[in-house]
């Protein structure tokens with residue numbers, strides 16, 4: 396695999412593994428990130444962008460009010476940073492100047508967003524980190540500034556379910572008691588609404604088309620968009636149990652077909668009906684009950700300082716404080 400950059404090697408291993416899949420982060424190159432932002436902001440039925448944005452604005456005083464001065468916001472999976480802007484503004488107003496560290500796998504995209512933010516806010520310094528979530532957190536962990544760690548847009552829910560608690564525990568271990576962790580999670584378990592939001596049926600989904608374009612470009616491949624169908628399941632789990640409900644999303648091969656990755660001289664055979672999952676784990680995205688969020692916090696040694704839900708209890712923003720060891 397010499398011709399493939401190191402970060403793409405895991406994509407090939409995933410595609411050729413027994414359970415064919417791509418790492419979820421591979422859906423977010425610059426174009427994928429732009430399309431994602433357009434889709435979530437435009438949705439008039441599944442409004443989780445609006446819910447989260449409103450909750451952050453409504454509870455801004457509670458979020459930043461208890462933070463020490465010289466707080467440094469660090470954001471995992473920052474994307475367009477569109478819901479972080481009100482936080483940046485509130486901290487700037489209070490502190491006068493601010494350093495913000497967005498962490499995201501879509502390196503080129505967040506560099507562009509960082510330049511935009513710096514142009515917009517004179518007293519803001521942005522230090523983007525292009526890479527995986529936890530590498531970004533490790534990168535800033537030793538910094539002395541009090542941190543407001545943000546993990547918004549239900550991005551945490553794309554982490555494989557069995558890796559979520561270990562990830563929370565590592566986050567806790569890397570924060571100090573003065574820090575805060577703001578987590579935005581989707582609570583919408585209305586089956587029809589969820590499936591409608593994630594499925595575009597036979598009409599083309601520009602975001603998934605972009606993923607296939609990326610794959611064809613990165614690996615000089617010949618994957619045919621029209622020969623795969625976007626398919627969505629919703630797996631419901633009891634709200635009082637510890638396992639969240641989740642969306643499972645995959646492309647289903649409509650025929651027996653062979654995809655060539657010419658750059659590597661690798662072929663991948665798909666049987667009619669075979670699935671190509673769009674995430675490492677079973678869950679493409681999770682939907683949580685309040686019990687499940689509180690349980691995750693408790694098991695990873697965080698106290699819940701704020702738990703804010705929108706009117707219809709479809710989305711929550713949670714402010715967590717590290718418990719003393």
Ligand SMILES: C[S@@+](CC[C@H](N)C(=O)[O-])C[C@H]1O[C@@H](n2cnc3c(N)ncnc32)[C@H](O)[C@@H]1O
Pocket residue numbers: 419420423428431435471472473474475476477478498499500501526527528529547548549550
């Ligand atoms: C669901 S989007 C959320 C974007 C933004 N925070 C929001 O709320 O609209 C997830 C973001 O996480 C990034 N991402 C996905 N997996 C990642 C990973 N393992 N490490 C770092 N970034 C990742 C994507 O590039 C994308 O920008």
